[in-house]
Amino acid sequence: MDYFLQNLINALQWGSFYAVISIGYSMVYGVLMVFNFAHGDIFMLGTYIGFAIATLFIAVFSALLPTWVIFAAVVIITMFLASWIGVFVEVVGYRPLRQAPRASAAITGLMIGIIFETGILIFLGAKRLSFPPLMESHVYNIGGVYFTNIKVMVIVISLILMLALHGLIQKTKWGMAMRAMSFDFLAVPLMGVSINIIAPLTFAIGAGLASVAGILYGQAYPILDPYMGVLIGWKAFVAAILGGRGSIKGAAMAGYLLGFIEIFVAMVFPSTFRDLIAYSIILLILTYRPRGFFGMEYSTKLRL
Amino acid sequence: MEALLNVNKMTHYFGGLRAVYNYDLNIKPQQIIGLIGPNGAGKTTIFNLITGVHTPTEGSITLQDENIVGLATNEIAAKGLGRTFQNLALWRHMSVLDHIKMAHYSQLTYGLMGSFFNTPGCRKQESEIKENSYRLLELFDIKQHADQLVTSLPYGAQRRVEMARAMATDPKILFLDEPTAGMTPDELVQMIKIIRQVHEDFKVAIFLIEHRMKFVMELCQYIQTLVFGEMIAAGPPEDIQNNPKVIEAYLGKEDVT
Amino acid sequence: MQLKIKNLHVSYGNIKALHGINFSVEAGEIVTVIGANGAGKSTTLRAISRMIPSEEGSVIEFNGENILKYSADKVVAKLGICHVPEGRRIFGNLTVTENFILATFARKDKNQIKKDQKWVFDLFPRLEERKDQLAGTLSGGEQQMLAVGRAYMSGHKIMLLDEPSMGLAPILMLDMFEALKEINRLGTTILLVEQNARLALKFAQRGYVIENGELVLEGEASSLLDNPDVKKAYLGA
Amino acid sequence: GDRETVIKVGINAPLTGDIPKVGEGTKYAAQMWLEDIEKAGGLEVGGKKYKVELVIEDNESKSDSAVKANTKMITQDDVLVIVGPQSSAQAVPAGEVANNYKTTMISPWSTNPATTLDRPYVFRGCFLDPFQGPVVANFIIEEFGFTKAAVLYDVASDYPKGLAEVFKAAWEKKNGAGSIVAYESFTTKDTDFSSQLTKIKRSGAQVLFTPQYYNEVPLIVKQAKDLGWTGPIVGSDSWGSAETVELCGEPCYGQFFSSHYAAAGAKGATKEFIDRYNKAHGYIPDDVAALTWDALRLAQQAIENAGELTGKIETDRTAVRDALAKVKDFAGITGNMTFTEEGDPIKCAVIVKINDKGEYEFYKSVCP
Amino acid sequence: MEIARKFKNTFSMVPMFGWLSGALAAVLVEYFLGYNYISLVLGLPKIPVLFGTLIMLKTPIMIPSVLAYDLIVYIIPVLTVAKLTAPATNKIAGSLEKIPIWLSTIIHLVLFYGIMHLWAGINDYRLLVLKLTMVSIILTISINVINGYQGEFSCSHPGFMAVGAYVASILTLVLFVNDKMFGQALLPAELGPWLFPFILIAGGAVAALSSLIVAIPSFRTRGDYLAIISLAFMFIVKSAIENMNFIGGARGMSSQPDYASLPVIFCWTILTIWIVHNFVTSIMGKALNAVRDDEAASESMTVKTKKTKIIAFMFGAFWAGVAGGLFAHILRFINPGTFSIQRLAEILAMVYFGGLNSIIGSIVGAVSISLLGEALRPLELFKWIIIPLILIFVMIYRPYGLISFKEINVKKLFRSKNK
Numbered sequence A: 001m002d003y004f005l006q007n008l009i010n011a012l013q014w015g016s017f018y019a020v021i022s023i024g025y026s027m028v029y030g031v032l033m034v035f036n037f038a039h040g041d042i043f044m045l046g047t048y049i050g051f052a053i054a055t056l057f058i059a060v061f062s063a064l065l066p067t068w069v070i071f072a073a074v075v076i077i078t079m080f081l082a083s084w085i086g087v088f089v090e091v092v093g094y095r096p097l098r099q100a101p102r103a104s105a106a107i108t109g110l111m112i113g114i115i116f117e118t119g120i121l122i123f124l125g126a127k128r129l130s131f132p133p134l135m136e137s138h139v140y141n142i143g144g145v146y147f148t149n150i151k152v153m154v155i156v157i158s159l160i161l162m163l164a165l166h167g168l169i170q171k172t173k174w175g176m177a178m179r180a181m182s183f184d185f186l187a188v189p190l191m192g193v194s195i196n197i198i199a200p201l202t203f204a205i206g207a208g209l210a211s212v213a214g215i216l217y218g219q220a221y222p223i224l225d226p227y228m229g230v231l232i233g234w235k236a237f238v239a240a241i242l243g244g245r246g247s248i249k250g251a252a253m254a255g256y257l258l259g260f261i262e263i264f265v266a267m268v269f270p271s272t273f274r275d276l277i278a279y280s281i282i283l284l285i286l287t288y289r290p291r292g293f294f295g296m297e298y299s300t301k302l303r304l
Numbered sequence B: 001m002e003a004l005l006n007v008n009k010m011t012h013y014f015g016g017l018r019a020v021y022n023y024d025l026n027i028k029p030q031q032i033i034g035l036i037g038p039n040g041a042g043k044t045t046i047f048n049l050i051t052g053v054h055t056p057t058e059g060s061i062t063l064q065d066e067n068i069v070g071l072a073t074n075e076i077a078a079k080g081l082g083r084t085f086q087n088l089a090l091w092r093h094m095s096v097l098d099h100i101k102m103a104h105y106s107q108l109t110y111g112l113m114g115s116f117f118n119t120p121g122c123r124k125q126e127s128e129i130k131e132n133s134y135r136l137l138e139l140f141d142i143k144q145h146a147d148q149l150v151t152s153l154p155y156g157a158q159r160r161v162e163m164a165r166a167m168a169t170d171p172k173i174l175f176l177d178e179p180t181a182g183m184t185p186d187e188l189v190q191m192i193k194i195i196r197q198v199h200e201d202f203k204v205a206i207f208l209i210e211h212r213m214k215f216v217m218e219l220c221q222y223i224q225t226l227v228f229g230e231m232i233a234a235g236p237p238e239d240i241q242n243n244p245k246v247i248e249a250y251l252g253k254e255d256v257t
Numbered sequence C: 001m002q003l004k005i006k007n008l009h010v011s012y013g014n015i016k017a018l019h020g021i022n023f024s025v026e027a028g029e030i031v032t033v034i035g036a037n038g039a040g041k042s043t044t045l046r047a048i049s050r051m052i053p054s055e056e057g058s059v060i061e062f063n064g065e066n067i068l069k070y071s072a073d074k075v076v077a078k079l080g081i082c083h084v085p086e087g088r089r090i091f092g093n094l095t096v097t098e099n100f101i102l103a104t105f106a107r108k109d110k111n112q113i114k115k116d117q118k119w120v121f122d123l124f125p126r127l128e129e130r131k132d133q134l135a136g137t138l139s140g141g142e143q144q145m146l147a148v149g150r151a152y153m154s155g156h157k158i159m160l161l162d163e164p165s166m167g168l169a170p171i172l173m174l175d176m177f178e179a180l181k182e183i184n185r186l187g188t189t190i191l192l193v194e195q196n197a198r199l200a201l202k203f204a205q206r207g208y209v210i211e212n213g214e215l216v217l218e219g220e221a222s223s224l225l226d227n228p229d230v231k232k233a234y235l236g237a
Numbered sequence D: 001g002d003r004e005t006v007i008k009v010g011i012n013a014p015l016t017g018d019i020p021k022v023g024e025g026t027k028y029a030a031q032m033w034l035e036d037i038e039k040a041g042g043l044e045v046g047g048k049k050y051k052v053e054l055v056i057e058d059n060e061s062k063s064d065s066a067v068k069a070n071t072k073m074i075t076q077d078d079v080l081v082i083v084g085p086q087s088s089a090q091a092v093p094a095g096e097v098a099n100n101y102k103t104t105m106i107s108p109w110s111t112n113p114a115t116t117l118d119r120p121y122v123f124r125g126c127f128l129d130p131f132q133g134p135v136v137a138n139f140i141i142e143e144f145g146f147t148k149a150a151v152l153y154d155v156a157s158d159y160p161k162g163l164a165e166v167f168k169a170a171w172e173k174k175n176g177a178g179s180i181v182a183y184e185s186f187t188t189k190d191t192d193f194s195s196q197l198t199k200i201k202r203s204g205a206q207v208l209f210t211p212q213y214y215n216e217v218p219l220i221v222k223q224a225k226d227l228g229w230t231g232p233i234v235g236s237d238s239w240g241s242a243e244t245v246e247l248c249g250e251p252c253y254g255q256f257f258s259s260h261y262a263a264a265g266a267k268g269a270t271k272e273f274i275d276r277y278n279k280a281h282g283y284i285p286d287d288v289a290a291l292t293w294d295a296l297r298l299a300q301q302a303i304e305n306a307g308e309l310t311g312k313i314e315t316d317r318t319a320v321r322d323a324l325a326k327v328k329d330f331a332g333i334t335g336n337m338t339f340t341e342e343g344d345p346i347k348c349a350v351i352v353k354i355n356d357k358g359e360y361e362f363y364k365s366v367c368p
Numbered sequence E: 001m002e003i004a005r006k007f008k009n010t011f012s013m014v015p016m017f018g019w020l021s022g023a024l025a026a027v028l029v030e031y032f033l034g035y036n037y038i039s040l041v042l043g044l045p046k047i048p049v050l051f052g053t054l055i056m057l058k059t060p061i062m063i064p065s066v067l068a069y070d071l072i073v074y075i076i077p078v079l080t081v082a083k084l085t086a087p088a089t090n091k092i093a094g095s096l097e098k099i100p101i102w103l104s105t106i107i108h109l110v111l112f113y114g115i116m117h118l119w120a121g122i123n124d125y126r127l128l129v130l131k132l133t134m135v136s137i138i139l140t141i142s143i144n145v146i147n148g149y150q151g152e153f154s155c156s157h158p159g160f161m162a163v164g165a166y167v168a169s170i171l172t173l174v175l176f177v178n179d180k181m182f183g184q185a186l187l188p189a190e191l192g193p194w195l196f197p198f199i200l201i202a203g204g205a206v207a208a209l210s211s212l213i214v215a216i217p218s219f220r221t222r223g224d225y226l227a228i229i230s231l232a233f234m235f236i237v238k239s240a241i242e243n244m245n246f247i248g249g250a251r252g253m254s255s256q257p258d259y260a261s262l263p264v265i266f267c268w269t270i271l272t273i274w275i276v277h278n279f280v281t282s283i284m285g286k287a288l289n290a291v292r293d294d295e296a297a298s299e300s301m302t303v304k305t306k307k308t309k310i311i312a313f314m315f316g317a318f319w320a321g322v323a324g325g326l327f328a329h330i331l332r333f334i335n336p337g338t339f340s341i342q343r344l345a346e347i348l349a350m351v352y353f354g355g356l357n358s359i360i361g362s363i364v365g366a367v368s369i370s371l372l373g374e375a376l377r378p379l380e381l382f383k384w385i386i387i388p389l390i391l392i393f394v395m396i397y398r399p400y401g402l403i404s405f406k407e408i409n410v411k412k413l414f415r416s417k418n419k
């Protein structure tokens, strides 16, 4: 039982990263209907920014301010800065391709990602960095189940972020504009809404989320390297789409599902088969649910 | 005369929504039948049910006494049901000629290997189909656009491509879903001419959906009226035009077309 | 003169769609533009609402102000020009109410918004019945009502309508035009593009005829109805 | 022709891709070596001084790219010897090319037997997995007297997988079948090992052996601690990078790993090299840099011993190979080397302890 | 601008045959004079390998020499010979027009191969780059069948390639090589090169079969969801191979025999181009386009959409498998890591750069990205800034790729330019 609970906590933490990164992915994907293959690298860049800010703050303020203030300040400033990366990617890579086939935009995204990776490698060298801890880590043991305060924080903050984003998308008129844009972006200006504000805003939110995920990630897995976003980016892509086109709720659920599959497959089966089994499960899910979890049937597209 | 197509007590639900209820249809060779009804009455759905896009919840459909419920759309089409689409369903990266050629798909005999190695048999059949396609293009007056992409064509010409394409499948019955939507009266008159000619040259039966009463009245020998998935009236044009139920539910008092 | 268009040129890539069009609309008027397929009617409307760029030298003025310096969203938000586009273009993944909320995105006058909303629901009671339904699942006629209502909500100094009758059953078509009359009666200028020329000319006060991107005829609607050329080409002899 | 004979030395390194740090170390070591040569006015062979050029090619950490790089250096740049590639995944296919073109290649860091097997022209500068595995296993048994061990390795990566297998075999030979109580894996670029570690902890293992690279070790060690693991964690030469402890910090203090050399407390030429490198680049060189340095010095000695350069590259290459095969008791900074028939050096392994200051301290030496 | 027009006018009457003659002249010049005279005089260490780009980037001082070399060896011979022989070659082209088109194609191809053979014979690195480029061409064309003609966003190509590579490697190793992994060869090694085509076909066939895992779900799902299925397929293949220790697992397989010589690869490339061209220009093949543009309409026009999808995937996967088999026998080493996300990015870059729905586009894409990747080697890291930038610009200015929706017209290509 404690074995199971231990893995449950493991899966919750790991799934939280997938979930937060994939909702960031899903933001852009859901609104602009493009594969944002740069998202993994935006996450990477966001983590580096978080690293810089955190290092600076710890060096300057650690004696003056309580931990949580520093933490909050680092998160907010990083989010703000990282969101500009999103704006940059939108303006450079996606805006010129709004009318182009979606695959072309996917390729530009991929290329922008490679530029980010190489850029970091050029500027910072091949050295890997270690993310400074923003709070002291404590290990707790309850009935043989071990967890740390960091794990709890990761899970809680992820859930808060997801709820906040869900509210933003569903309840505010900005969210409505984003959803409308995913349906028919050419008609959005007719409502008095500028797509040149909504689109970068969406990218900015996606990038902001990625950077928060980056900071949390840096707390749990404190090693930064330029290629850290590649695999996680592709997995977020899997989760975002598995969740269903443009569904934030679905992306979050699929993110957790992915985390759970990876953890529990390794728990039950020999771990060498983990990827084989995990991806076979995903393949099967999509074969039987060809529109993901919450993929909406686009009546206009299906009707003859 | 023996019926070509027989639809019997067809009912269809989309989830909880009853789109078509207890629908009957009987098309004889070379007949022209019209289907009218308010928006959302289920007209297009009936087309989709007969052509196999959806499978009816209940009821039977037979084509020349052969059951076609449950067959794939392409199989039904190959058996002789050609159609056009309400919102134009053309292939946007393909030329006009390719559209017509493509509709000969079910007539291909050369097989995969034939197409890989460009065998003489393949070449021969492809050139026959090409010739036949040009003939159709000429008939529909779009030969001059043969090598253009469909998207670069005027709307009316696109409609004609759709119809020529449907004819290329060599149908026994032609299903037309609002063939004159978005046309000027002038073009409408032309369209009536084309349909008449197709009807005569190819000896096909025609089943069409329209909102333009002038068109329906002029072409159809028999008209069905659908409201909320149920047929409320059927008969020759004159009867329908004066049927109070039809006037109330569909036509309205004033003649606007 | 509320809307003034001078020397309007528009191209799609290499294809020239409009070759210098001139016309004007008075406040409170109903004006219609008719013409064959591909004549450039929709293009004209799109140029006015800035959905597509116009070429150098074109002039579009609204109440004396140059429209061309605004982007599409500003034309709606600042000038109150609303456009019911060809093919409705409602947001199928939003509910009816959300479509309306979005239409008021740039508006700040909360009270007036409420009043407008009520007015639209009074005009189209069918929409109120379905206000929480996803717009994509509405029937064609309902979608058309939503498109008009939504445009009205986004601002209604002038309404540009592109083929509001397309694909509507005859009876709905009449309802729709009744509604438009009502909208006009309350002070909205209407610029209507229609295939159904007879209906349009009956409805409008003045009319213009476009052919191949050029204005070929203009005049009182009733006189155009009697014009033999118009009769032959657009009314079906 | 009238062309001047220049000695070209090819470097095949992963400057981009998964392990750029390895490429960087290789490059820096090579540049240091070239400095020395240039200071001496060139390489003296058969009484004549020759100019030396480095041809550094990036293999992007990809095997096909490594093959292309080798082919290019051999056929286009006419290199006399090649140093690299570092990882076995690239060294194995690239070695094939070098051998086919009869060009001497020394892989400083590849521990896979296939790299040099049946390839007279391919050498390496380090010991092999089949040697290292038992060294670590025996060390743990002697040092701690444990009987139950767990292994955590990357299945998708050649080196960790190979070493994990060798370790398992060696351990089970000593402690009986089933004494590896958990044998868990993950995939390259994974960062979360919690599930595997939970399993390992439950298995009752006393020690964890993880032959991973410097980017994974800190994560593994930290996560193990977070999950309540208290036993020792032991590693292999891939831990040797200075970054391992820099990134890992305190959790890694007190752990052991086997390596080619220990930086802390090094003496003589080794210390000289470390200090010089540290001064130039600001960090302690890792084993890759040290091994590359040795490989280049080996190449240098072979060239000097070749007798004379004819200017005909094919002949010279073979002469260099023969000279290299004959090298005896070469005094490298990572230990003394003599090549076997296969071109593998017979050299000692070092057990390193990460001390309380985070330095790599010499603990003991194990010789074959 | 004026110069460009003049240039175009002067050379517009040179037929393909003339250009080939010019190229032949250039290659002969390089072959006989390149090393001992021209490069020596210009102070180059050797014949520059990829038109000197590598040397130029590494030692900028050499730029003038390299440019002079290119001018003397390539540009001048090609242009002068093409121009001077134009009357003669036009006549030849004219008479070639009279013989069956396939014969004239073969004549052109033989000439072309001869030129390539000479060019590649000068240096083995050139040869290797050329071989790998041709494999890229096969690969790019094959993914174009799925992503371009059939319009899916398939990410499974590295997986198909891996299947082909492994099957072909296992077969050659089992049948013709004495090695550690599979022991004694079953057949005499002399048979190997002759049976190699069948082995490649077997690799392709297994890849095609494996593609059903992606093709069958494609009946019910399209676009984004299928992209994920195909991506999952790629991961599954990689992980499955890693778990198969009898074929080397993560360690990979090596010592494949050296069967993939230039003529063999050239023949396969031409075969691929020919068959794919035949297919995509036939009605049967254009059904792919129809299904892509509007699946429902295709169904109603009697097109068997399910069959068409299966064909597209199996056909694309088959050629990817063949390319994988060739790749394995060029490199003579494969491991699962070779067929991962990085490879996917490369293949996608080639196909979208070159152009969708076009074989010429694929050739252009494969050749440009492969050569660019080699030519910019000296830039090390900066290469990975420049190549992505080029791709971004191409995508912005030509969203469908450089040459899209355009098929080869052999007749027009080889036509005499006599007016």
Ligand SMILES: Nc1ncnc2c1ncn2[C@@H]1O[C@H](COP(=O)(O)OP(=O)(O)OP(=O)(O)O)[C@@H](O)[C@H]1O
Residues within 6 Å of the ligand: A302, A303, B014, B017, B019, B037, B038, B039, B040, B041, B042, B043, B044, B045, B046, B086, C137, C138, C139, C140, C141, C167
């Ligand atoms: N795939 C579908 N899923 C769910 N509901 C559907 C689907 N297709 C059609 N409907 C619904 O079925 C009803 C009938 O639609 P149909 O398209 O047949 O109407 P129609 O008579 O053709 O109308 P119009 O004249 O506007 O084209 C409508 O209420 C529509 O919303």
Ligand SMILES: Nc1ncnc2c1ncn2[C@@H]1O[C@H](COP(=O)(O)OP(=O)(O)OP(=O)(O)O)[C@@H](O)[C@H]1O
Residues within 6 Å of the ligand: B152, B153, B154, B155, B182, C012, C015, C016, C017, C035, C036, C037, C038, C039, C040, C041, C042, C043, C044, C086, C195
């Ligand atoms: N997006 C576009 N790209 C290229 N050409 C276009 C585009 N939209 C319209 N055109 C062309 O511009 C011309 C005018 O088109 P427009 O849509 O304004 O005509 P219209 O009068 O509204 O016709 P309809 O009655 O068919 O709606 C036509 O020749 C049309 O083919």
Ligand SMILES: [Mg+2]
Residues within 6 Å of the ligand: B043, B044, B045, B086
């Ligand atoms: Mg309909």
Ligand SMILES: [Mg+2]
Residues within 6 Å of the ligand: C041, C042, C043, C086, C162
């Ligand atoms: Mg229009």
